[in-house]
Amino acid sequence: MASFTAHSTKAQASLASSQQAKLVSARPQRSTVRCNASLPVSLDSRQLNQAVNRCIRVSRHVATRSSRGQRCAVVAMAGAKYDYDLVIIGCGVGGHGAALHAVEQGMKVAVIEGHDIGGTCVNRGCVPSKALLAASGRIRDMKNEMHMKSMGIQVGSVSFDRAGVAAHATQLASAIQGNLKRSLEALGVDILIGQAKFVDNHTIKYGLPGRVDVGGQVTAKDVIIATGSVPFVPPGIPIDGKTVFTSDHALKLEWLPNWVAIIGSGYIGLEFSDVYTALGCEVTFIEAMDKIMPGFDTEIARMAERLLIKGRPIDYHTGVIATKVTPGVPGVKPVEIELTDFKTKKVVDTLEVDACMVATGRAPYTNGLNLGSIGVETDRRGFVPVSEKMEVLGSDGKVVPNVYCIGDANGKYMLAHAASAQGISAVENMLGRPNVLNHLSIPAACFTHPEVSFVGVTQEKAEEMAKEQGFPLGVAKTSFKANSKALAEKEGEGMAKMLYRKDTGEILGVHIIGLHAADLIHEASNAIATKQTVQDIKFAVHAHPTLSEVLDELIKSAHVNPPSSSSNSSAAKAGAKQPVAA
Numbered sequence: 073m074a075s076f077t078a079h080s081t082k083a084q085a086s087l088a089s090s091q092q093a094k095l096v097s098a099r100p101q102r103s104t105v106r107c108n109a110s111l112p113v114s115l116d117s118r119q120l121n122q123a124v125n126r127c128i129r130v131s132r133h134v135a136t137r138s139s140r141g142q143r144c145a146v147v148a149m150a151g152a153k154y155d156y157d158l159v160i161i162g163c164g165v166g167g168h169g170a171a172l173h174a175v176e177q178g179m180k181v182a183v184i185e186g187h188d189i190g191g192t193c194v195n196r197g198c199v200p201s202k203a204l205l206a207a208s209g210r211i212r213d214m215k216n217e218m219h220m221k222s223m224g225i226q227v228g229s230v231s232f233d234r235a236g237v238a239a240h241a242t243q244l245a246s247a248i249q250g251n252l253k254r255s256l257e258a259l260g261v262d263i264l265i266g267q268a269k270f271v272d273n274h275t276i277k278y279g280l281p282g283r284v285d286v287g288g289q290v291t292a293k294d295v296i297i298a299t300g301s302v303p304f305v306p307p308g309i310p311i312d313g314k315t316v317f318t319s320d321h322a323l324k325l326e327w328l329p330n331w332v333a334i335i336g337s338g339y340i341g342l343e344f345s346d347v348y349t350a351l352g353c354e355v356t357f358i359e360a361m362d363k364i365m366p367g368f369d370t371e372i373a374r375m376a377e378r379l380l381i382k383g384r385p386i387d388y389h390t391g392v393i394a395t396k397v398t399p400g401v402p403g404v405k406p407v408e409i410e411l412t413d414f415k416t417k418k419v420v421d422t423l424e425v426d427a428c429m430v431a432t433g434r435a436p437y438t439n440g441l442n443l444g445s446i447g448v449e450t451d452r453r454g455f456v457p458v459s460e461k462m463e464v465l466g467s468d469g470k471v472v473p474n475v476y477c478i479g480d481a482n483g484k485y486m487l488a489h490a491a492s493a494q495g496i497s498a499v500e501n502m503l504g505r506p507n508v509l510n511h512l513s514i515p516a517a518c519f520t521h522p523e524v525s526f527v528g529v530t531q532e533k534a535e536e537m538a539k540e541q542g543f544p545l546g547v548a549k550t551s552f553k554a555n556s557k558a559l560a561e562k563e564g565e566g567m568a569k570m571l572y573r574k575d576t577g578e579i580l581g582v583h584i585i586g587l588h589a590a591d592l593i594h595e596a597s598n599a600i601a602t603k604q605t606v607q608d609i610k611f612a613v614h615a616h617p618t619l620s621e622v623l624d625e626l627i628k629s630a631h632v633n634p635p636s637s638s639s640n641s642s643a644a645k646a647g648a649k650q651p652v653a654a
């Protein structure tokens with residue numbers, strides 16, 4: 073089969089203009105395929121064919137330049153031996169983040185994308201869900217007469233257009249997809265369209281089913297697998313996309329069922345309960361664990377239950393699993409859900425609802441990668457095994473040379489920014505600069521109203537660690553009720569909690585529920601990532617009045633008692649404590 077590579081003239085121009093461009097790697101001329109057209113979101117096969125037809129053109133590949141002196145050796149090597157320094161399979165946020173960092177390091181990069189640029193996050197995840205949450209949150213707010221009245225605002229009747237709310241999400245996804253694609257093109261990353269599979273650990277074939285004119289084979293010194301995930305649907309649940317559906321369908325907001333059961337009370341289910349109830353639907357959660365929101369710190373989950381569930385048309389069944397779901401017909405026949413006790417395995421109830429959303433997690437997507445050709449087997453749950461440096465491990469447990477896996481496909485931390493951070497880490501490692509990402513410093517957030525966020529371990533886990541390792545555990549807490557900005561917004565409900573070592577000041581975890589909690593968590597996650605202690609950040613100054621003072625207050629309320637005196641602490645170095653303006 074002919075070998076196809078892609079080439080970006082924009083990148084060539086920008087790299088050529090770089091003062092640092094030192095090397096021209098003489099490479100053989102070859103046929104190239106280049107894609108410039110914007111891919112529509114969620115393409116069906118007809119749309120995909122049209123998009124591919126629009127973007128294919130044949131050009132000549134002459135030379136490439138390195139923008140960074142220090143990468144010349146690798147580029148030279150790529151020029152001599154491989155088409156690329158790095159090929160990334162999958163262009164979700166993980167692949168995109170890795171590509172950007174690799175280009176910045178002077179590498180020649182191609183991404184191969186089989187469906188839509190931006191992957192889950194941009195097209196079927198973070199982005200459209202946050203658009204729905206933004207619109208429905210506004211509606212909830214304006215419908216809350218008491219809240220509005222308490223600030224002297226009178227609102228007439230509030231209505232919304234379901235299709236308009238849905239369009240906001242689709243348009244945002246489409247715009248961000250375009251931004252992502254343009255950012256890659258501007259940096260000279262070649263975008264190859266097709267489903268990719270390994271020939272060996274330096275050679276990748278790609279193509280589209282039924283399209284002999286699309287695809288080819290490329291070689292690279294290093295390869296990153298960034299193929300992401302798809303919704304996990306437990307056995308016994310047929311998805312009809314209308315009355316029984318996953319987040320992929322729910323994001324399109326094609327209709328608003330009066331009563332929707334959501335299987336799973338993780339962050340995806342919870343965010344959709346926020347959207348649905350704001351838009352006038354009733355929700356029933358079905359949760360296999362004994363408590364609702366099982367992933368959260370228990371105290372935060374209790375408050376979340378009060379703020380996000382109790383005052384809303386939401387109820388729940390815990391300790392049960394949906395063993396059988398029979399789809400219905402909207403307005404004609406309900407969906408039937410058989411509930412089975414998780415422990416006894418006895419059928420305990422049957423629910424009849426208008427719709428059922430399955431939010432039981434995500435399964436890695438590695439179909440068709442031909443991992444066997446590089447000696448790799450996925451684990452029991454389908455994840456690609458990796459080392460802490462994101463190197464792929466073979467079935468013999470040894471590192472497969474030059475192959476990395478990042479993002480949802482490795483299952484280490486299934487969030488967008490984790491995928492991207494792992495991509496950066498993988499690139500650092502392939503450049504010979506050992507890098508291990510501290511996953512305990514990665515923040516997580518649930519974008520409900522109010523938001524929930526956390527980083528590090530829960531209080532339960534911290535107590536376990538303190539017992540095992542024999543250190544004194546500190547638990548600092550503060551309330552949004554003490555924050556002027558939150559009170560000005562009439563949003564005083566919320567709390568923040570920090571778990572730390574009283575002997576060293578090490579921060580083990582921070583949990584926040586309250587207004588803009590997702591934005592507030594970064595002070596804590598950055599402190600953990602950079603190994604700053606409570607003493608180090610205690611004297612940082614926060615603008616007043618801001619929500620960030622919630623964290624300021626939290627950190628200041630922590631008490632560290634190091635065994636020896638504090639002469640080495642940053643506090644001593646920083647001098648006297650400055651008072652915070654009232």
Ligand SMILES: Cc1cc2nc3c(=O)[nH]c(=O)nc-3n(C[C@H](O)[C@H](O)[C@H](O)COP(=O)(O)OP(=O)(O)OC[C@H]3O[C@@H](n4cnc5c(N)ncnc54)[C@H](O)[C@@H]3O)c2cc1C
Nearest residue numbers: 162164166186187191192193197198268300479480487488
């Ligand atoms: C409803 C919902 C809301 C979410 N909200 C958030 C949030 O608020 N914040 C957050 O951090 N995370 C959120 N997530 C999770 C987030 O979307 C994922 O963690 C993230 O998208 C993972 O990125 P990735 O790059 O690993 O994979 P993906 O984004 O899934 O991208 C993988 C890409 O690889 C392509 N691909 C697969 N196989 C091949 C192949 N063989 N050849 C070529 N291409 C291939 C796919 O087409 C896809 O485009 C949400 C997810 C959902 C479902």
